[in-house]
Amino acid sequence: MISVHLLLFLAFGGVAVAGAVNLLVQRHPINSALSLIAVMAALAGEYLLLGAEFVAALQVIVYAGAIMVLFVFVIMLLNAGEEERTSGSRVAILFGVPGMLLGSLLVAWVVLRHSGTEAVAVGALPGSPKTIGQMLFHEFLLPFEVTSILILIAIMGAVVLASKPTVAGSPPKKVND
Amino acid sequence: MLSIGWYILASVIKSAIVLIALLTAVAYSVWLERKVVGHMQNRWGPTRVGPFGLLQPAADGLKFLFKEDLTPPHVYKPLFLAAPFIAVVFALTSIAVIPFGNGIYIKGKWIPFQITTDVNTGLLLILGVTSIGVYGIALAGWSSNNKYSLLGGLRASAQMVSYEIALGLSLVGVLILAGSFSLNDIVHAQQGHFWGFIPRWNIFTQPVGFFCYLMAAYAETNRIPFDLPEAETELVAGYHTEYSAMKFAMFFMAEYANMITVGCLATLLFFGGWNGPIFGPPILQALLPVFWFAAKVFVFLFLYIWVRGTLPRFRYDQLMAFGWKFLLPLALVNLIATAIAVVL
Numbered sequence: 270m271i272s273v274h275l276l277l278f279l280a281f282g283g284v285a286v287a288g289a290v291n292l293l294v295q296r297h298p299i300n301s302a303l304s305l306i307a308v309m310a311a312l313a314g315e316y317l318l319l320g321a322e323f324v325a326a327l328q329v330i331v332y333a334g335a336i337m338v339l340f341v342f343v344i345m346l347l348n349a350g351e352e353e354r355t356s357g358s359r360v361a362i363l364f365g366v367p368g369m370l371l372g373s374l375l376v377a378w379v380v381l382r383h384s385g386t387e388a389v390a391v392g393a394l395p396g397s398p399k400t401i402g403q404m405l406f407h408e409f410l411l412p413f414e415v416t417s418i419l420i421l422i423a424i425m426g427a428v429v430l431a432s433k434p435t436v437a438g439s440p441p442k443k444v445n446d
Numbered sequence: 447m448l449s450i451g452w453y454i455l456a457s458v459i460k461s462a463i464v465l466i467a468l469l470t471a472v473a474y475s476v477w478l479e480r481k482v483v484g485h486m487q488n489r490w491g492p493t494r495v496g497p498f499g500l501l502q503p504a505a506d507g508l509k510f511l512f513k514e515d516l517t518p519p520h521v522y523k524p525l526f527l528a529a530p531f532i533a534v535v536f537a538l539t540s541i542a543v544i545p546f547g548n549g550i551y552i553k554g555k556w557i558p559f560q561i562t563t564d565v566n567t568g569l570l571l572i573l574g575v576t577s578i579g580v581y582g583i584a585l586a587g588w589s590s591n592n593k594y595s596l597l598g599g600l601r602a603s604a605q606m607v608s609y610e611i612a613l614g615l616s617l618v619g620v621l622i623l624a625g626s627f628s629l630n631d632i633v634h635a636q637q638g639h640f641w642g643f644i645p646r647w648n649i650f651t652q653p654v655g656f657f658c659y660l661m662a663a664y665a666e667t668n669r670i671p672f673d674l675p676e677a678e679t680e681l682v683a684g685y686h687t688e689y690s691a692m693k694f695a696m697f698f699m700a701e702y703a704n705m706i707t708v709g710c711l712a713t714l715l716f717f718g719g720w721n722g723p724i725f726g727p728p729i730l731q732a733l734l735p736v737f738w739f740a741a742k743v744f745v746f747l748f749l750y751i752w753v754r755g756t757l758p759r760f761r762y763d764q765l766m767a768f769g770w771k772f773l774l775p776l777a778l779v780n781l782i783a784t785a786i787a788v789v790l
Contacts, residue, residue, distance in 0.1 A: 299525070303525075303581075306578075322566060323567055323570070325567075326571060326573075326574050329575075329578065330573055330577055334573075338577075338580055338584065345584065345587070345588045345596065345603075398566070398567065398627055
C-alpha cells in the first residue's frame with residue numbers, strides 16, 4: 270500500500286535527484302547554484318519526513334539561506350559567464366557517467382543488503398531540539414568543541430588572508446570611514 | 447482529532463482568510479505610509495480617491511495591472527521573470543506559522559487561529575523562509591543586467607546575510623526564557639504580570655534583545671535607515687530598476703508583507719502576543735485576542751513609517767560596521783547575560 274509518507278518521500282527524492290542532475294547539466298554557474306538550492310530544500314523535506322524538524326530547519330537556514338546566498342553572491346560579483354565545452358569535458362562524460370552509475374549501484378546494493386528496507390517511523394529517532402541539544406552538550410561535547418575551534422581557526426585564517434598587508438616600518442594605512 | 451479531509455479543508459479556508467487579510471493589510475500599509483509620511487512633511491498624502499484617499503490602494507492596483515509589462519531585451523529572462531515570484535511567495539509563506547490568537551470552538555471542534563498546527567520549530571521555520579526570500583532580490587538585481595540593479599542586488603545579499611546573524615542571536619534570549627521554539631509556548635510564557643500590574647512581556651526582561659531584533663529586522667526588510675539596496679539617490683531604484691507593472695508591484699508587496707511579518711514576530715516574541723484584557727460574551731472573548739494582536743502589529747507598522755519619516759539613510763560602510771562591530775557583539779553579550787541569569 271502506498272502511504273502519503275512514501276509519496277512525499279518519492280516526491281522530495283525526485284526533486285533532489287532532478288536538481289542534482291540539473292546542477293551538472295546546466296552550463297551557467299548561476300543556474301547550477303540555484304539547482305543546488307533546490308537539492309538542499311528537497312533534502313530538508315526528507316529530514317522533516319524522518320521527524321528531524323530541527324535538522325530540517327537548520328538545513329534551510331544555514332545551507333539554502335546563508336551558504337548558497339554567498340555562492341550566488343560570488344557568482345554575481347565575478348559575473349561568471351557560461352562554461353565552454355572542451356575535450357576534457359567529453360572525457361569526463363565518457364568515463365564519469367558509467368563510473369557514477371557503477372558507484373551508485375554498488376552503494377545501493379550494499380545498503381539494501383545490510384539493512385532492513387522498512388521505513389523508519391516518524392519520531393523514532395532523536396530529532397527534537399531538546400534531544401539534539403542534550404546530545405551535543407553531553408555525549409558529543411568534545412567533538413562539538415573541537416569543531417568550533419576548527420571553525421574559529423578558519424575564520425581567523427580568512428581574516429588574515431583578506432586583510433591588506435602593510436609595508437614593514439610604515440604605519441598601517443588609516444581607512445577613511 | 448480531525449480526519450485528513452477536514453484538516454485540509456480547514457487549512458484551505460484558514461489560508462484564504464489569512465491571505466486576504468494579509469494582502470489587504472499590505473495594500474493599506476502602503477496607503478498608511480503615504481498618508482503618515484505626507485502629514486510629517488506637511489503635505490496631505492492621497493486625498494482624491496474616496497474619503498481620506500481610502501480607495502487609493504484599489505486605484506494603484508488597477509494601475510499596476512493596466513500598465514505595460516515591459517521586459518527589457520538585455521535581461522536573463524528565466525530568472526528575471528522568476529525573481530518577483532520568489533520574493534512574493536516566500537514573503538507570504540512565512541505568515542503560515544504565525545498564531546493570531548488562542549482559537550475558537552466551532553460545533554465542539556477546536557479551531558486554532560493559526561494556519562499550520564503548532565509546529566515545534568515555528569520560529570525556525572520563519573527564519574528559514576525569510577532567509578530564502580533574499581534570492582528574489584539578489585536574482586532580480588543580477589538578471590536585470592544593469593549595473594544599478596546589480597549593485598542593489600549585491601548590497602541586499604551582503605546586508606541580509608550580515609544582519610541575519612544578529613537577528614537570530616537576538617531571539618535566543620527569548621527562546622531561553624520560554625524554553626521552546628514554538629510560538630504558542632513563547633506567548634503562553636508571557637501571560638500574567640510582574641508585581642501585579644506590569645505585563646509579563648519579554649520586552650521588560652529582554653530590552654537589549656528587542657533593540658537588536660528591531661535593528662536587524664529593519665535591515666532584513668531593507669527599510670530606511672537600511673534601504674541601501676534601493677537607495678534612490680545612488681542606484682536609481684536598485685534591484686527593481688528594470689521592473690514595471692505588476693512585477694514591480696510584487697516587489698512592493700513582498701516588502702510590505704515582510705514588514706508585517708516582522709511586526710507579528712516582534713509582537714509574539716516581545717510584546718506578549720495576543721495577551722490583553724479579555725471580557726464580554728464568549729464570541730468576544732475569542733475575538734479580542736486577535737484584536738490585541740492586530741493592534742500591536744499596527745503599532746509596529748506605524749513605527750516603521752515613523753522611522754522612515756525621521757531618519758536619513760546610512761552609508762554602506764556605516765551599515766556594515768554597525769552590523770558586525772556593534773549589533774553582533776551586543777546580541778552575543780545579551781545572550782550570555784541571559785544564559786547566566788537563567789542558570790542563577
